Amino acid sequence: xxxxxxxxxxxxxxxxxxxxxxxxxxxxxxxxxxxxxxxxxxxxxxxxxxxxxxxxxxxxxxxxxxxxxxxxxxxxxxxxxxxxxxxxxxxxxxxxxxxxxxxxxxxxxxxxxxxxxxxxxxxxxxxxxxxxxxxxxxxxxxxxxxxxxxxxxxxxxxxxxxxxxxxxxxxxxxxxxxxxxxxxxxxxxxxxxxxxxxxxxxxxxxxxxxxxxxxxxxxxxxxxxxxxxxxxxxxxxxxxxxxxxxxxxxxxxxxxxxxxxxxxxxxxxxxxxxxxxxx
Amino acid sequence: xxxxxxxxxxxxxxxxxxxxxxxxxxxxxxxxxxxxxxxxxxxxxxxxxxxxxxxxxxxxxxxxxxxxxxxxxxxxxxxxxxxxxxxxxxxxxxxxxxxxxxxxxxxxxxxxxxxxxxxxxxxxxxxxxxxxxxxxxxxxxxxxxxxxxxxxxxxxxxxxxxxxxxxxxxxxxxxxxxxxxxxxxxxxxxxxxxxxxxxxxxxxxxxxxxxxxxxxxxxxxxxxxxxxxxxxxxxxxxxxxxxxxxxxxxxxxxxxxxxxxxxxxxxxxxxxxxxxxxxxxxxxxxxxxxxxxxxxxxxxxxxxxxxxxxxxxxxxxxxxxxxxxxxxxxxxxxx
Numbered sequence: 061x062x063x064x065x066x067x068x069x070x071x072x073x074x075x076x077x078x079x080x081x082x083x084x085x086x087x088x089x090x091x092x093x094x095x096x097x098x099x100x101x102x103x104x105x106x107x108x109x110x111x112x113x114x115x116x117x118x119x120x121x122x123x124x125x126x127x128x129x130x131x132x133x134x135x136x137x138x139x140x141x142x143x144x145x146x147x148x149x150x151x152x153x154x155x156x157x158x159x160x161x162x163x164x165x166x167x168x169x170x171x172x173x174x175x176x177x178x179x180x181x182x183x184x185x186x187x188x189x190x191x192x193x194x195x196x197x198x199x200x201x202x203x204x205x206x207x208x209x210x211x212x213x214x215x216x217x218x219x220x221x222x223x224x225x226x227x228x229x230x231x232x233x234x235x236x237x238x239x240x241x242x243x244x245x246x247x248x249x250x251x252x253x254x255x256x257x258x259x260x261x262x263x264x265x266x267x268x269x270x271x272x273x274x275x276x277x278x279x280x281x282x283x284x285x286x287x288x289x290x291x292x293x294x295x296x297x298x299x300x301x302x303x304x305x306x307x308x309x310x311x312x313x314x315x316x317x318x319x320x321x322x323x324x325x326x327x328x329x330x331x332x333x334x335x336x337x338x339x
Numbered sequence: 340x341x342x343x344x345x346x347x348x349x350x351x352x353x354x355x356x357x358x359x360x361x362x363x364x365x366x367x368x369x370x371x372x373x374x375x376x377x378x379x380x381x382x383x384x385x386x387x388x389x390x391x392x393x394x395x396x397x398x399x400x401x402x403x404x405x406x407x408x409x410x411x412x413x414x415x416x417x418x419x420x421x422x423x424x425x426x427x428x429x430x431x432x433x434x435x436x437x438x439x440x441x442x443x444x445x446x447x448x449x450x451x452x453x454x455x456x457x458x459x460x461x462x463x464x465x466x467x468x469x470x471x472x473x474x475x476x477x478x479x480x481x482x483x484x485x486x487x488x489x490x491x492x493x494x495x496x497x498x499x500x501x502x503x504x505x506x507x508x509x510x511x512x513x514x515x516x517x518x519x520x521x522x523x524x525x526x527x528x529x530x531x532x533x534x535x536x537x538x539x540x541x542x543x544x545x546x547x548x549x550x551x552x553x554x555x556x557x558x559x560x561x562x563x564x565x566x567x568x569x570x571x572x573x574x575x576x577x578x579x580x581x582x583x584x585x586x587x588x589x590x591x592x593x594x595x596x597x598x599x600x601x602x603x604x605x606x607x608x609x610x611x612x613x614x615x616x617x618x619x620x621x622x623x624x625x626x627x628x629x630x631x632x633x634x635x636x637x638x639x640x641x642x643x644x645x646x647x648x649x650x651x652x653x654x655x656x657x658x659x660x661x662x663x664x665x666x667x668x669x670x671x672x673x674x
Contacts, residue, residue, distance in 0.1 A: 181377045184599075184651055186606040189643055190381075196628035196636050197385030273508050277610060280510045281625055296511060300614070303514060304522050311518075314511035321506040 082326035089320055092139040102130035104137040104290055113306045123308040125298065135313050138290035142317075145206045145284065145291075146271040152210030153217050153271075154264060158253075160214070161221025166229060166248050176222065182215040191278060200283040202291075208283075209274045213267060220263055224256040231255075258331075265328030269321045276317055292317050363669045364656075371652045378644035379437065379637070383430055386633040437641065443634035447627070452638045456620065460642075463619035466611065467604045469539035470546065474604070475597060478547040482554035482593075483586065489562050498555060504548040509607060513541035513614035538615040542607050546600050553596045557589040564588075590661055598654030602647030 092099050101121065108128035116123040122131035164175040182190070187209075194208035228234065229252055237247045278284055279293025287294050292313050299309025417423045424432065436443065442452035485497040504512075516537055520526045561567065562585055570580045608621035620639055627635040659666040 181374050184374045184602070184648060185378055185381075185644065186602040186647065188606045188609060189378075189602075189640060192606075192609065192624060192628055193382050193385045193636070193640060196631060196633075200629075269506070273506075276508055277510060280508070281609070281613060282629070296508075296514070300514060303518060307518060310511065310514050314508070314515070317511070318507045321508075322503070325502055325506060 082323040085323035100133035134290040141291035148206035149210035157217035165225025262331035269324035374648040470542035474543035478550035486558035501552040601650035
């Protein structure tokens with residue numbers, strides 16, 4: 061196996077950065093996803109043709125779009141669609157790869173070799189291509205998109221999970237448990253899994269960042285939540301037609317998106333994950 | 340290879356034994372074949388085994404407004420595209436055709452897929468190639484500059500650049516570049532095939548981010564190893580320690596990721612071509628996925644697989660050249 065993923069090394073924490081910014085950004089995002097009406101200033105679907113394509117101002121923080129809808133409110137209301145899709149994708153990837161990683165890392169032998177051979181082959185395929193193939197089979201829509209994005213990241217995720225399980229399994233207390241005659245599945249669930257949890261959780265935060273990016277990319281291409289329901293990717297795609305004159309339609313949702321991805325990265329790193337993700 | 344003589348673990352040169360090398364080559368070629376076959380199988384399963392009926396879709400599109408089609412016409416179409424056979428039979432048939440270079444017929448246009456691909460593939464290959472030519476040296480130099488003095492202010496600042504760039508979605512990067520250089524500064528035309536540089540940069544930037552991050556990390560790892568200290572203690576100038584020893588030892592992960600990057604760049608054209616409205620394989624894939632033009636989707640997927648698995652194969656073959664330890668292992672020595 062020549063190509064294994066870079067796996068969670070020791071992490072140097074950078075104490076220079078204030079640690080509250082990223083959680084605060086994520087808190088706002090969660091608030092926007094749960095209670096969008098609390099943050100938004102206008103109805104995200106209300107059209108007002110007399111104020112179409114007006115630039116950001118006190119009345120419209122992010123300006124308005126081609127139908128006079130308030131962009132800030134649309135971004136706030138779009139949070140839920142983006143985040144839910146990404147979370148669903150994460151849940152899928154997480155579930156599948158924890159099972160694969162646990163089974164492969166604990167049973168080892170032939171099972172491990174077969175599973176990891178499959179994972180290695182899939183790792184060579186760019187995630188976006190996998191996602192597009194899955195979307196072409198399932199069709200567009202937020203749930204299918206979540207499946208596509210989630211499954212596409214299973215290989216990388218499963219590799220890290222397995223490495224973690226292998227590391228924990230080689231420790232004396234697991235051997236001791238086996239020596240006491242504890243059943244295999246019980247060792248796996250009660251002894252190995254809890255100890256592998258930390259690095260896997262940190263990876264999950266990083267993966268969520270990747271998934272927010274992938275989800276918005278595929279939505280941008282038109283495979284996700286369909287307009288007029290706002291979603292970050294489709295908001296930016298919609299603004300593309302006007303961006304010559306109305307820069308805010310693409311730039312501002314984009315900045316919000318990038319900030320959220322950065323915040324997720326920061327949180328993942330503070331939890332102890334490595335910062336390197338694959339292409 | 341005087342450079343590695345001082346490094347621990349570098350065994351003396353060894354003669355190549357032909358069978359060992361042949362075995363190594365066969366293994367790498369086998370892996371290449373498996374990856375391509377896996378992509379073919381996966382796309383076949385996803386595109387054909389799912390319940391949607393391409394003929395119904397095709398007739399929907401063609402006969403919108405022109406009245407229905409008879410059962411006989413539907414059957415004729417099914418036969419023409421081989422849809423009347425069972426799935427396993429089609430899987431093998433198509434695989435056989437693929438090996439002989441027959442990519443099938445597009446559902447949407449009715450023209451051979453090979454013609455459809457050949458029309459746009461040069462565009463995409465030029466774009467992806469230019470992006471690689473930008474990304475590889477750029478990220479290499481940026482990483483070298485970042486790790487030159489570990490712990491310096493420059494290091495601390497530059498090390499944050501890759502994650503920052505990686506956080507910006509590729510499509511947004513493309514849009515912003517276009518906005519800045521085409522509309523605000525008016526340096527390059529906004530659309531059409533004439534401007535290759537701007538899309539190539541938009542495609543190269545996200546890729547460079549991960550490449551740089553990987554190289555910086557492996558440089559930093561090597562910098563901590565004891566042989567670096569030894570070389571410095573021996574009084575070798577830092578420039579020489581860094582360029583001849585540290586960089587060389589840190590190169591392997593970079594080359595690995597560079598190989599993976601080829602796939603990333605090729606598939607990244609999906610986004611870049613959409614943003615810059617360029618004709619190419621990426622945009623063709625997007626529209627074919629939308630219209631469920633299965634033969635085109637499959638052909639593009641397999642083509643991409645050949646390219647990125649080929650790149651990985653190349654990287655694998657490059658390893659022993661770069662790393663004498665590997666050469667030793669392949670030649671049958673103690674690992």
